[in-house]
Amino acid sequence: MHRYRFVFYRPLQLLPVLVGISIITFVLVHSIPGDPARILLGTRATPEALANIRAQFGLDEPIWVQYFDFVKNLFHGEMGRSILYKVDVIGLILGRLEPTLVLVFGSVILSLIITIPLATLAAGHRGGAIDHAVRMISTGGLGMPAFWLGIMLIILFSVKLGLFPVSGYGQSVADKLHHMVLPCLTIALSLSAVLTRSLRASLLAEMESDAAMAARARGLPEHIVFRRHVLPNSLIPTLNLLAVNIGWLISGTVVVESVFAIPGMGQLLIRAIFTRDYMVVQGVAMLFALASVLTNFLADILTVVLDPRVTL
Amino acid sequence: MNRKIFFLAATTALAALTFGTSVAEAAGVLTIGRREDSSTFDPIATAQNIDFWVFANVYDVLVRVDKTGTKLEPGLAESWTVSPDNLTYTFKMRDAKFSDGSPITSEDAKYSLTRIRDDKLSLWSDSYKIVADMATPDAQTLVVKLKSPSAPFLSTLAMPGASIISKKGMETMGEEAYAQKPIASGAFMVKDWIRGDRVILEKNPNFWQADRVKLDGVEWISIPDDNTRMLDVQAGQIDAAIFVPFSRVQQLEADPNLNVLLEPSTREDSLLINHSHGDLGKQKVREAIDDATDKKAIVDAVTFGIGTVANSYIPKGALYYNADNAVRPYDPEKAKTLLKEAGVSNLTLTYLAQAGDEVDEQVGVLLQQQFAKAGITLNIRKVDPSQQWGMLVDGDYDVAKAYWTNDILDPDQKTTFVLGNDSNMNYMTRYNNPAVTKLVAKARVEMDPKKRETMYVELQKQAKADVNWVDLYYSPYINVARKNVKDFFQNPLGRFFLEDTDKE
Numbered sequence: 053m054h055r056y057r058f059v060f061y062r063p064l065q066l067l068p069v070l071v072g073i074s075i076i077t078f079v080l081v082h083s084i085p086g087d088p089a090r091i092l093l094g095t096r097a098t099p100e101a102l103a104n105i106r107a108q109f110g111l112d113e114p115i116w117v118q119y120f121d122f123v124k125n126l127f128h129g130e131m132g133r134s135i136l137y138k139v140d141v142i143g144l145i146l147g148r149l150e151p152t153l154v155l156v157f158g159s160v161i162l163s164l165i166i167t168i169p170l171a172t173l174a175a176g177h178r179g180g181a182i183d184h185a186v187r188m189i190s191t192g193g194l195g196m197p198a199f200w201l202g203i204m205l206i207i208l209f210s211v212k213l214g215l216f217p218v219s220g221y222g223q224s225v226a227d228k229l230h231h232m233v234l235p236c237l238t239i240a241l242s243l244s245a246v247l248t249r250s251l252r253a254s255l256l257a258e259m260e261s262d263a264a265m266a267a268r269a270r271g272l273p274e275h276i277v278f279r280r281h282v283l284p285n286s287l288i289p290t291l292n293l294l295a296v297n298i299g300w301l302i303s304g305t306v307v308v309e310s311v312f313a314i315p316g317m318g319q320l321l322i323r324a325i326f327t328r329d330y331m332v333v334q335g336v337a338m339l340f341a342l343a344s345v346l347t348n349f350l351a352d353i354l355t356v357v358l359d360p361r362v363t364l
Numbered sequence: 365m366n367r368k369i370f371f372l373a374a375t376t377a378l379a380a381l382t383f384g385t386s387v388a389e390a391a392g393v394l395t396i397g398r399r400e401d402s403s404t405f406d407p408i409a410t411a412q413n414i415d416f417w418v419f420a421n422v423y424d425v426l427v428r429v430d431k432t433g434t435k436l437e438p439g440l441a442e443s444w445t446v447s448p449d450n451l452t453y454t455f456k457m458r459d460a461k462f463s464d465g466s467p468i469t470s471e472d473a474k475y476s477l478t479r480i481r482d483d484k485l486s487l488w489s490d491s492y493k494i495v496a497d498m499a500t501p502d503a504q505t506l507v508v509k510l511k512s513p514s515a516p517f518l519s520t521l522a523m524p525g526a527s528i529i530s531k532k533g534m535e536t537m538g539e540e541a542y543a544q545k546p547i548a549s550g551a552f553m554v555k556d557w558i559r560g561d562r563v564i565l566e567k568n569p570n571f572w573q574a575d576r577v578k579l580d581g582v583e584w585i586s587i588p589d590d591n592t593r594m595l596d597v598q599a600g601q602i603d604a605a606i607f608v609p610f611s612r613v614q615q616l617e618a619d620p621n622l623n624v625l626l627e628p629s630t631r632e633d634s635l636l637i638n639h640s641h642g643d644l645g646k647q648k649v650r651e652a653i654d655d656a657t658d659k660k661a662i663v664d665a666v667t668f669g670i671g672t673v674a675n676s677y678i679p680k681g682a683l684y685y686n687a688d689n690a691v692r693p694y695d696p697e698k699a700k701t702l703l704k705e706a707g708v709s710n711l712t713l714t715y716l717a718q719a720g721d722e723v724d725e726q727v728g729v730l731l732q733q734q735f736a737k738a739g740i741t742l743n744i745r746k747v748d749p750s751q752q753w754g755m756l757v758d759g760d761y762d763v764a765k766a767y768w769t770n771d772i773l774d775p776d777q778k779t780t781f782v783l784g785n786d787s788n789m790n791y792m793t794r795y796n797n798p799a800v801t802k803l804v805a806k807a808r809v810e811m812d813p814k815k816r817e818t819m820y821v822e823l824q825k826q827a828k829a830d831v832n833w834v835d836l837y838y839s840p841y842i843n844v845a846r847k848n849v850k851d852f853f854q855n856p857l858g859r860f861f862l863e864d865t866d867k868e
Contacts, residue, residue: 086750094411211599218596313587315561
C-alpha cells in the first residue's frame with residue numbers, strides 16, 4: 053500500500069507551491085502599469101473621485117498591507133470585492149465556473165475521441181499513406197490559431213449549415229451542450245494534434261514490447277492484443293501529456309470563450325485584466341493555478357493505478 | 365449487439381444536439397448583441413456608456429432628451445418653472461409608478477439627486493454640486509435651489525446618472541441588491557441579470573407610458589468578439605447588434621436580411637497635443653501639425669468614408685455647433701514654413717497609441733507618413749489602454765488620439781472639460797488660454813440662448829485658432845438589425861428608444 057502514500061503527503065508539498073503562486077500573482081498583477089480607479093472613472097475622473105474609489109477598495113494602502121489583506125481574506129475563504137462589479141469575487145467566480153468546466157472537460161473528451169482512432173490508424177499503417185495523412189492533419193491542427201478556427205467553424209456549421217448556435221451558452225442542459233459543441237471542437241482539434249503524435253509514438257513502441265509479443269505468441273488475435281495490452285500501456289504517457297497541457301488548455305479557454313461569447317472564467321479574467329480589477333485577476337489566477345496543480349496530482353494517482361511498476 | 369446499441373445511442377445523441385434545441389426567442393423579445401456586459405444598475409456608480417445605454421430603458425429621468433438630441437422634453441417632470449433670478453426650479457411631477465407599483469414621488473426625486481451629489485459611490489458629484497438645497501412641499505412638487513445660475517442645469521437632469529430610483533426600495537434592499545436587480549421607473553424592468561452574459565429586461569406594466577411600449581422584453585447579450593457578433597445577426601441568432609466595425613459596414617449592407625443603421629452621434633475623435641512639451645507650446649508649431657494632418661485621408665482610410673472631417677470640438681448637429689468653423693487643409697509645405705518661422709527644425713514627436721486598438725494604430729501610421737512630408741518625424745509607441753490613460757494624465761506624451769461622446773445635450777460639459785482649464789488640464793492637453801477659460805465660465809451662466817450661442821461660436825473659433833488639439837473626424841453610431849425589427853433607434857447622446865421599437 054506504500055505506493056499510495058504520496059496521496060497523503062503530496063498535498064502538503066502543494067501548500068508552499070500555492071503560497072508561491074499567490075505571491076507571484078499578486079506581484080505581477082500589481083506591477084502592470086495602470087490604475088483601476090482611473091479606468092473605472094474614465095475621462096470624467098476628478099482627483100477627489102479617484103481618491104474616493106482607491107480608499108473604498110484599499111488601493112491607497114502600502115502594497116505589503118494589500119498582500120497581507122489578500123492572504124488574510126483567503127484564510128477566511130474570501131477573495132475581496134471586485135472593483136468593476138462591486139460584488140464578492142468568490143460569488144462572481146462561482147457564477148462563471150460551470151461553462152469553463154464544461155468547456156475543459158468537453159474538449160478533453162472530444163480530443164480523446166479524435167486522438168485514439170487517428171493514432172491507432174497511423175500506428176497500424178506505419179510509414180504508409182494514412183500515417184502521413186494523419187501527420188499532416190495534426191501539423192495543420194497545430195498551425196491553426198483558435199480565434200481563426202473558431203470563426204471558420206461558426207461560418208461553416210452555424211451560418212451556412214445552421215446546425216449549431218453561433219455563440220452563447222444556453223439555458224437547459226441540452227441547450228448548453230448544443231452550444232458547447234463548436235467551442236469544444238475548436239480546442240479539441242488543436243489539442244488532439246499534440247496528443248495524436250504522442251499516442252502514435254507510444255503505440256508503436258508498445259506494439260514491439262515483450263508483453264505484446266508474448267500475447268501474440270499465445271495465439272491471441274491482433275485486435276485483442278491491441279485492446280488488452282498495447283492501448284492501455286500507451287495511454288499513460290498521453291495522459292501525462294494531457295495533464296501537463298492543462299495550463300495550455302486553460303489559456304485556450306480564455307481565447308475560445310471570447311470568440312464564442314461563453315460567460316466563463318476566461319472572459320471574466322480578460323475583462324478583469326483590462327480594467328485592472330486586481331481582486332478578480334488574483335482570484336481567477338489562483339483558481340487556475342490550483343486546477344493545474346490538482347490535475348497533475350490526479351494524473352500521478354492515475355499513473356500509479358494504471359501501472360503497477362510506478363512508485364512516487 | 366452491444367456495439368449496435370452504442371452506435372444507435374451515439375447517433376441519437378448527436379442528432380438531438382444538432383437539431384433539438386434551435387429555440388426561437390419569444391416573439392416580442394428583442395435580442396441585442398454588444399461588446400461587453402453591464403457592470404451595475406446603480407445609476408451613480410458608473411461612467412460607462414455600456415451601463416448608461418441600458419439605464420435609459422430601465423429608469424426614467426425628470427427631463428428627457430428628444431430623438432434629435434438637441435431638445436429637452438418632459439419625463440417624470442410634467443412641467444417646470446424657473447424663478448426670475450434663475451436660482452429656483454420648481455418641478456411638477458406626473459402621476460407615475462415604479463415597477464413594484466409604488467408611486468414615484470418628489471421624495472424619490474430628491475433622494476436620487478441628493479445621492480448623485482453626496483453619496484461616496486457617486487462618480488458625478490461635481491456636476492451636481494451646483495444644487496444647494498431641495499424641498500418637497502408635496503408629493504408631486506420638487507423645488508430645487510441652485511447656488512448660482514447655471515444654463516446647463518436642466519440638461520444634467522436628463523443624464524442617465526440622474527435616473528430616478530425608489531428611495532424606499534434602495535433603503536430596504538441595500539445598495540448591492542438594488543444594483544443587481546433594481547426597482548425600475550422606466551419602460552422595462554430587470555427580470556434577470558446573468559453576469560458576463562446578458563441582461564434580461566421585461567416590459568414594466570407600471571410604466572407611465574406602458575401603452576407606448578410594444579416589445580415584451582429586451583435582452584442585452586454580451587458578445588465580445590466583433591466577428592462573432594456580426595455572424596450572430598447574420599445567422600438570425602440575435603435581432604440586432606451594436607458596435608459594428610467600420611470595416612464591416614459594406615459587407616453587411618449587402619445582406620438582404622439586414623438593415624445597417626448609421627445614426628448621427630456626438631462622437632468626435634481628435635488628436636491631443638501636449639502643450640507643455642517643448643516646442644508644442646508654440647502656437648505656430650501646433651498649427652503646423654494641423655496643416656500636416658490630412659484629415660480627409662484619415663477619414664477615408666479609417667472609417668471607410670463613413671465618418672466626416674471634424675471642424676470643431678463641438679460635434680456636428682449638436683447644440684451651438686458652428687458649421688462655419690474653418691478646417692485647415694492638408695498643406696505640408698505651409699507646415700514646413702510655419703516650423704521655420706517658429707525656429708524649429710527636426711521636430712520629432714511620439715504618438716502614444718493603445719495597443720490592440722486597430723483604428724488607433726492605423727491613425728498613427730497614416731500620421732507618420734503625412735508628417736514626414738512636412739519634415740516632422742513621428743514615432744509610434746504602443747501601450748496598454750489603461751496605461752495610456754495614466755500617461756496622458758501624467759503628461760507623458762506628445763500626441764495621441766482620443767475621443768469624446770456627449771452625456772448631456774448642453775455644450776458646457778465638454779467645453780469645460782476641453783477648454784475650461786479645470787482639474788483635468790483641458791483633456792490632458794495642458795492648453796491654457798486665460799481668455800478662453802474666462803469665456804467658458806461666462807457662457808455657463810449666460811441664460812439668454814442667443815448671447816450664449818455667440819459665446820460658443822467664439823469659443824469654437826478661438827480653440828481652432830489656438831489649435832488646442834487637432835479635430836480629426838465625427839463618426840456615427842453603427843448598428844445593425846434584421847429587417848423584421850422596426851424603429852430600432854439611438855439618438856446622438858446614445859439613448860436607445862426601445863419603448864418605440866417593434867419586432868414583426
